[in-house]
Amino acid sequence: MSWFTKSLSSSLGRKLIMSLTGLFLITFLVVHMIGNMQLLKLDGGEAFNVYAKFMTTNPLIKTTSYLLYAGIIIHIIYSIILTRLNRSARPVKYAYEKASTNSTWASRNMGLLGSVILVFLVIHMRSFWFEMKFGGSMPMVDYDGVEYKNLYALVVAAFSQWWYTLIYVVSMVFLGYHLSHGFASAFQTLGLNHVKYNSFIKKFGIAFAVIIPLLFAIQPIVIFIWSQSGKIDVSVYEQMIQMAQLGQ
Ligand code: HEM
Secondary structure, three states, X not given: OOHHHHHHOOHHHHHHHXXXXXXXXXXXXXXXXXXXXXXXXXXXXXXXXXXXXXXXHOHHHHHHHHHHHHHHHHHHHHHHHHHHHHHHHOOOOOOOOOHHHHOOHHHHOHHHHHHHHHHHHHHHHHHHHHHHHHOOOOOEEEEOOEXXXXXXXXXXXXXXXXXXXXXXXXXHHHHHHHHHHHHHHHHHHOOOOOHHHHHHHHHHHHHHHHHHHHHHHHHXXXXXXXXXXXXXXXHHHHHHHOOHHHOO
């Protein structure tokens, strides 16, 4: 076994990979959330569709996307390996152990939280990413003589349904809990902690874990309210709302 594979399969190596992929996914979340804010421009989706086309066709961003898919897969695989090893290292809990005094609920349930986020991700990618890349029935729209896939229509069609919006909002609560432990934990594993900064990293991690999922959750909530109040005319998207993957 080379030093490289040896390091990657050591306990610290595995934790390091979890931290690095986690921080990479955290960076993606910030960019994704800011980009999605274009959905709230009330311009019929022009800004969002132009942005989505750029994000899915720019060669540099496309390459980063492949790294992102790899990052998600590696993060999941290593989380399973680490959970199994932790369980086999201590199959029986200490009789006097009172977990809540030593650790937070999120830190003890990262596997559960991550699994819910994975289910969310499958639903999310199937609805938007898959349709955008491989869907045969994506509507097109024309801005200044240039054709764009109307991804905005698909997003509005999805979030005009209360149950779909609810799935997103509930999933963001799970994401928040996952981040509330993951953020500070990644810094600790990478050795980027110091008594002087620990309290700041912890507080910043908690603020991040509240603000980012909250801003993500606001997007479907606002689109749902606008679709019900008539601020967005959903009759234009009727056909999309009836599409099979939206359950109607
Ligand atoms: C309100 C919240 C969200 C909205 C409106 C939204 C919207 C979208 C849309 C329209 C796409 C397809 C366009 C594209 O491929 O770039 C997409 C892709 C994606 N979304 Fe989201 N998203 C949301 C939240 C999230 C969250 C919380 C996560 C992760 C936990 C996530 C992970 C992804 C991933 C991994 C992709 C594929 C990106 C790529 O191919 O580069 N999204 N999202």
